[in-house]
Amino acid sequence: MLDEIALKCGKTISSPSMFINLNYPSEGRVARQIVARYSTDVKKDGLGQIDGIAVSIKDWKTVSPPILSGYLGKAPKHKLIDKVRLIFPSLYLLFNGTELDKKALLETINASQELIEIINKIAFLEKRKEKFDKKIDEIYPLLDTSLIRMLLQHQIQNGADILISPSVPITSNRRISEQINKASEMNRVSRILLGTVFSAYKEERDLMHVLTINPSVLKNDYIEAIKQTVLINNPDHVGIRILNLDEKNTSQVWTLLRLIKDLSESIPVHVFNVREFGYITHVYGASSITTPIATDPYFRRSDSEQAPPRQGSYYHPIDMTNDTYDAFLEKTRSKNYRFPCHCEICEKFLNIPSVEKNYWNEFRRIHFLLVKNMEMKELRDAASHLRIALKDKIARSHQTVWLPYLG
Amino acid sequence: MSTIQVPEVLDRKEYLKLPPQERERYVREILRQSVNRNKHGVTVPTLSKKLPFDSRTIEKHLSIMTHTNEIYTVKIGPTNLYLPNSRAMHPAIEIDKELKLNDREYSVSVLRNRLGDFVFIKEKKRTEMAKEVGGGILVPLAHFKTFVQYLNDIAHDIEDSGV
Numbered sequence: 001m002l003d004e005i006a007l008k009c010g011k012t013i014s015s016p017s018m019f020i021n022l023n024y025p026s027e028g029r030v031a032r033q034i035v036a037r038y039s040t041d042v043k044k045d046g047l048g049q050i051d052g053i054a055v056s057i058k059d060w061k062t063v064s065p066p067i068l069s070g071y072l073g074k075a076p077k078h079k080l081i082d083k084v085r086l087i088f089p090s091l092y093l094l095f096n097g098t099e100l101d102k103k104a105l106l107e108t109i110n111a112s113q114e115l116i117e118i119i120n121k122i123a124f125l126e127k128r129k130e131k132f133d134k135k136i137d138e139i140y141p142l143l144d145t146s147l148i149r150m151l152l153q154h155q156i157q158n159g160a161d162i163l164i165s166p167s168v169p170i171t172s173n174r175r176i177s178e179q180i181n182k183a184s185e186m187n188r189v190s191r192i193l194l195g196t197v198f199s200a201y202k203e204e205r206d207l208m209h210v211l212t213i214n215p216s217v218l219k220n221d222y223i224e225a226i227k228q229t230v231l232i233n234n235p236d237h238v239g240i241r242i243l244n245l246d247e248k249n250t251s252q253v254w255t256l257l258r259l260i261k262d263l264s265e266s267i268p269v270h271v272f273n274v275r276e277f278g279y280i281t282h283v284y285g286a287s288s289i290t291t292p293i294a295t296d297p298y299f300r301r302s303d304s305e306q307a308p309p310r311q312g313s314y315y316h317p318i319d320m321t322n323d324t325y326d327a328f329l330e331k332t333r334s335k336n337y338r339f340p341c342h343c344e345i346c347e348k349f350l351n352i353p354s355v356e357k358n359y360w361n362e363f364r365r366i367h368f369l370l371v372k373n374m375e376m377k378e379l380r381d382a383a384s385h386l387r388i389a390l391k392d393k394i395a396r397s398h399q400t401v402w403l404p405y406l407g
Numbered sequence: 408m409s410t411i412q413v414p415e416v417l418d419r420k421e422y423l424k425l426p427p428q429e430r431e432r433y434v435r436e437i438l439r440q441s442v443n444r445n446k447h448g449v450t451v452p453t454l455s456k457k458l459p460f461d462s463r464t465i466e467k468h469l470s471i472m473t474h475t476n477e478i479y480t481v482k483i484g485p486t487n488l489y490l491p492n493s494r495a496m497h498p499a500i501e502i503d504k505e506l507k508l509n510d511r512e513y514s515v516s517v518l519r520n521r522l523g524d525f526v527f528i529k530e531k532k533r534t535e536m537a538k539e540v541g542g543g544i545l546v547p548l549a550h551f552k553t554f555v556q557y558l559n560d561i562a563h564d565i566e567d568s569g570v
Contacts, residue, residue: 145417146424153536192417196436197429200538233415 002383005268005287007206008236009161011084013268016383017288018376019052019086020369021273025062027293028080030365032066035076045078047369049376052084052161054272054290057151058104060087060158086290087158089151089166091143092212095135096169096243099123109150115142136175140182143168148189149197156198162206162237165190169212170226171243176217183211184229191233208270210239215252218259227263237287238263241272242297247401253277257284257405273297276320276399279379283387283406294368296322311360317341317371320397325360328352343370411453412444413437419459431468432537434460438468439540442478448488476543477529481521490520492527492545511541517548524548 003015022028031053034046055063067080093101102123106116118138125131143166151166167186170179187209195202209230218226230238240260246252257280263269264285271281271289275297278289291297294315311325318340323331329352332338337353339346345366349355355363382389391406416422416437425433437458442449451469455462469489472478480487506513512531517524529543546554 144424145421146426149425149429156536188415189417189421192415193433195414195440196433197425198536199432199436200533200536 002380003287007084007161008204009206011082011161013051013084013288014380015268015287016282016376016379016386017051018049018278018372019054019084019270019288019290020047020050020372021054021290021292022063022067023056023059023292025066026362027365028063028066030293030362031080031369032069034366034369035078035080036071045373046076047080047083047373048078049373049380050083050369051288052086052290053080054086054088056088056090056093056105057154058090058093058101058108060154061108064158084161085159086162086164086208087155087160088210089155089164091151091166092169092241092243094119094139096171109147109154111147112142115139115147118142132172133175136178140168140178143182143186145189145193148186149193152190152193152198156201156205160205162208163190163194163201164239165207165209165235167210167212169214169241169243170217170229171212171214173217173219176222180222180225180229184232187229187232187235191235206236208237208239209235210241210272212241212243214243215245215249215256218252218255223255223259227259230263231267235267237268237270239270239272242274245274245277247277250404253405257281260284260286276394276397276402279375279390279394280402280405282379283390291372294322294365311357312364314364315368315371316398317343317375318397320394320399339367341367341371343367343374345370411441411449411457413454413457414440414444416458422459429536432539434464435468435472435539436537438465439472439477442469442472442489443491446491448481448490450486450488452486472540475540476527476545477540479520479522492518492520492543512538526551526554 005013005015007013020031022031031047037046053067067085071079090097090105093105097105102119106119122131122134122138125134148166152163155163165187167183168179170176170183172179190209191207194205194207209232211226211230213226240256242256245256260269260271260281261284264287268287269285271278271286273292274281274289275291278286278291281289294312313322313324314328315321316323316328316331329337332340332352337351339349339351345363349363378393379386379389387406391403394400394402394406414437417433422430422433437460438454441454441458451462451465454460454465458465469478473480473489477492478489479492480489482488502515502517504515510533512533514529514531516527516529518527519525524547525545526548527543527545530541531538532541
C-alpha cells in the first residue's frame, strides 16, 4: 500500500516516489520523447512511475518548453505538465556553484548590481578561506526579503506545485551558527510572505523548507538546531539536498539517515540530488527522492550545452553502476555486447554496436529514465516489504556498500 | 486590556524592502490576522505596541477594513475597539460554499457580533498574487429572507427589461 501525500494544488505524491531533475534542454526533450513514445503500451508506462520533475530556477526558461508544449496528435497518458513541479531557487549555487552557474542564476533572478559586484569581486580572491568568509559576511546581508519575495513569485508564476523557501547551504563547521541562523531566518520570511503578500496561494500551494547540507556538519552539537531550521514556522514538507556525500564515511551516512528518520516521523521528507542512496532513504522514511539523469549527483560537468567529447556512462540495471562506454564494452564483450536490460530502447537496439555513436548520449538517457521507471514500479510493488526487496536487489548489484544500512 | 495575539511578522527593516504595493498588502494581511485572532477586540495603541507599524498606518488600514465590513468598531469611551466580523459565531451554521464569478469570489457566513446576528456576504477579488477583500455587507439575520426576496425581485426586473 503506497502512502498518498495530497498536495494543496490537487496533485498527489505516492510514496515511495521519484522525481527527475532536468538540468539541460536536451534532458527536457528526452523526457518528453519518452512520455510521447513509450507510454502507449499499457504494460510499459514510460514515466508513469515518476511523480514529478525538479528544475533549477536558472534552467527553467530553457528546460520548460518541452514540459509546457501541447501535443498535435492524441495527448499521451502521462504528460510532463501534469507531474508535480518543483522549481528550485538554487541559492546554494552562489556559494558552491561554478562561475557559469552563478552568472546564470544572477541573470534569472534579476539580482541587484550590488550582489553581482560582490560575487564578481569574491571570484577573484585566491585563498579559499578568505573567499568563504567573504561570501558569508558580504552576500548574506543581500539575501533579503526583497530577493526571497522575487524567488517565491518566480516559482508561483511558473506553476510550481510545492514552493521552495530560498535559503543558504549549511556546509562549514567553523561558521555553522551563522549559516543555521541565516537559513532559519530565510525560511521564516518565506512562510510569512506566503501567508501575506502571496495570500492567494496560501491554500493552493504547499511550502517546503530545504536543508542544503554537507553531511560533515551533522554533529551532535548542532543536529537539533539543524532540525529546527527546517521545521521553523511549520512548513508542509521538508527537503534535504546533500552536497558531497562520502559513501565510505559510515558514521556520516548513519547520521544522515537518522536525521531523515527523525524528520519523517512528523513531516513528508524529500531527498534531492541522489542516486542509489536515495532508495536507502526510502527505507528510513523519505517520501520522495530526486535523481539527476544519467549523471553522478556529485559530479558537475561544464556548463556548455554542447555534448561532451566522451561517450557518457550507461546505467547497468543489474550491477547498478554507471559504466563508461569503454568499460561497458569490456563488460559485455563475452555476450556479443548485448545490453543487460529489458527496457524498450535496449530491446529495440539489442547490442552496443547497433547504437550510432552520435546517438549514444540520447540513447543512454532514455534508457536511464525507462530503467528508473521500472525500478520504481518494482519498489512500489514491494512497498510493504521495501527493506527486504531492496536488500535483495542491492545484494545482487555492485552497490553492496549500502547493504549495512538495510539491517 | 490584556495582551493580544498577533501573527509572526517581519522586522521593520525587512518589510520595508517590499515593493510599496506589496508592503500595503502585507500590513493589511497582518492586521487582518491580528484582529481575527482576538475575538474580544484590539485597539490601535495595543496593536502599535505589538507590531512594527506606526499607529497612523494601523489606523488607515483598520479604517479600510471597517468600510469593507471585515471588522467593526465599538466605541468605549474615547477609544475605538476593533472586532472581527469574519469569524462565524454560529458554529451550527457552517457555510463552506463559495461562489466564483470571474475574478471574484463570494462567501456567506452567519455571525453574531455585539450589534446582533447577521448574514455576512463578503466579496474577494483575486489579483495576480493575492486575494483582497473587495467589500462586504451585513444583513440582519432576522430580515435575510426579505433581503433575498428583494434581490429576486430585482433579478426579475432586470430580466424583464431585457438587459
